[in-house]
Amino acid sequence: MSSDADEVIGRIKLDPDPGLVKSLGANHTLESAIADLIDNSLDADATHVAVRLLTEGDRLVQVEVVDNGTGMGQNEIDAAMTIGRQRDYAAGDLGHFGMGLKAASFGHGDVLTVWSSKRAGEPQGRRIRRGDYSRDFTCEVLSSGLASQYTVDRERIVRSGIGTTVIWSELRSAYRGNSSDEAQSWLSKRNENLRAHLGVTYHRLLSSNRLSIEVLVAERAEAKDSLGIPVLPVDPFGYRTPGHPAYPKVLVATAGGTEVEMVCHIWPAKSDVTGYRIAGNPGVQYQGFYIYRNDRLLQVGGWSDTAAHTPARQLARIVVDDSDAIGQFLTMNPEKSGLKFEPAFHDAIDKARSSDGTTFLDYIQDAETVFAESNKRRRRRKPVIQPGKGFAPALHKRIGAELSYLHGDSLAMKWTRLPAGEFIDVDFHSKTVWLNSRYRSLFAPGGGRLNDSPMLKSLLFLLTHGVFEGQVLGARDKDEIALWTSVLGAAVVAEEQMRDG
Structure with missing residues (x-):
């Protein structure tokens, strides 16, 4: 031959x-x-x-x-x-x-x-x-x-x-x-x-x-x-507190005598901030690997056939920041919009370990557990009346992310003129909490906007929503309303005196 x-x-x-x-x-x-x-x-x-x-x-x-x-x-x-x-x-x-x-x-x-x-x-x-x-x-x-x-x-x-x-x-x-x-x-x-x-x-x-x-x-x-x-930076790892106390954690993948570090992160559950969301798209789209070369991000999420993309894994994000791995284990496409994982790197990921013995599968399961536990907590909460007029859209969205809503009525919070020394009036039939406009400038210095004072209104919503969720006002509800009226009336008078003083 x-x-x-x-x-x-x-x-x-x-x-x-x-x-x-x-x-x-x-x-x-x-x-x-x-x-x-x-x-x-x-x-x-x-x-x-x-x-x-x-x-x-x-x-x-x-x-x-x-x-x-x-x-x-x-x-x-x-x-x-x-x-x-x-x-x-x-x-x-x-x-x-x-x-x-x-x-x-x-x-x-x-x-x-x-x-x-x-x-x-x-x-x-x-x-x-x-x-x-x-x-x-x-x-x-x-x-x-x-x-x-x-x-x-x-x-x-x-x-x-x-x-x-x-x-x-x-x-x-x-x-x-x-x-x-x-x-x-x-x-x-x-x-x-x-x-x-x-x-x-x-x-x-x-x-x-x-x-x-x-x-x-x-x-x-x-x-x-x-x-x-x-252009402002959008950090895909810009959370304040991780979703799991043991993370971020470094897993080391070894192939052919070469070690590649993978920094595994778990975002906090129910995150709704820029960085978790990107370009207005939900964070569930951005789970997976984030690969950097010389501080330039080449891949924004995606599992590259190492794991399946599922809602339960949406909190999991992994950083690979090793330029030497590109070319040897990771192949970059001409558009620099993602990388192909070579078979040797796939095998190395399956065998990767952290210093405490955590595996890639352990990490995935930890991320899934954090997500599942957050859903369990939400399911244990009873549905509430939904916020209506007077609530800023962002506040409405956040309350809806934490609590499910009852069908039907909504709770409004509006300003009106009430007697001096009073701060709130609860109108059960119109499903409205009236706030005394005499004191509006204390909580909304800009004034005049329907959705102002989001901090005040969120606290009052959490305090009062329960009384609007029954068919009638019971004796206990009426006693609660009397308590709120008394304490909040005294509080707003004291607040005004402190500001003036």
Whole structure:
């Protein structure tokens, strides 16, 4: 039998077909594509990035990403526009494939323009059109004079002429209907999703002030003097107290002599805060693995076939923060929107242990137990009359998260004029607790809003709701109401005297 060497009679070089450009960026969302451009900015040591969504008649027509990084000279910008050109990546770089700029851009626009300036050398401009690029990889070299003008614009936008401006035009991924209301709604949702995506993806860099990002949505003709709104960090582990006292806990997965630490967290039950929720979506969607590379979040939840996604596991989140594991045990996709777990890592997770012997399965079961116990506590609570007029929506939502509601009537809390020295009046028939407006300024300095004083009203709801849940007022209920009227009347008079004193 012949060897492999005997079978080889020569070598030929097969250049890529330009037609591959047509499929570039097909899996990129607008959010992930813009994040890919910001990765390039970070690799260029940028500390400030401005994302500009420019419109004409409420339709998105241009996307710009402007940074204050080190910029590019002629050779660097030519390399950046070359498909698949991989530079020498430093250990802390976020770039990986040499495809990011082109894939991110052509996933959403037909024209990519790049303007850049370094501290030394002439400003540079390049443009590639998707149609031309998909035929012969043609790239246009742009006027250095116009590149200089973009240097001036960059100074105004990010307070540094040095840096890079990336522009997408002739957009394909934008609302194309005829309804102005729908166009505005589409744009508002894109803005909301983008801010949430960037907030969670770069939350470590944002919270440590190593990076600032601002997003501007404006009509193109009015954008010159407009300022963007800063993106706030969204920490997916930003709880104050863990849901289980033994966590967070480190499990060590070992494969081929290499150890990978997995920091296992359990969120507190019934959390309803940003960080547990992301982009307005419920926290149940975000259970699973959170994988970081150089403080950039690459995977936002998901079990990657290590466990099933179930409501009972919604409190479980795991941090993997080991750049060396990427490539060996975790394979990153070009969009940096998730990773494939290699079989060796799956096996290592099954055998992972903490210092006290906790296994991955133990951790999952602990998270499920916390969730189950919280549901048991809720089921033991009796249904209550639901809050109605006078209660802020957030308060209504929180009470509903803790207690189930009776069908039918609702309890209102309203301000009205009562005699001096009285604070509340309970009207059983209209299901209303009346509060004395003489003392409203003590609890609602702003005054005048139906849903004011949420702290006061929540306490009164917890105190009084029971008397409205029967068919009639019993002797005990009437005695309770008399007690509340007496004590709260004295309390509000004392409160007023203390404030005046």
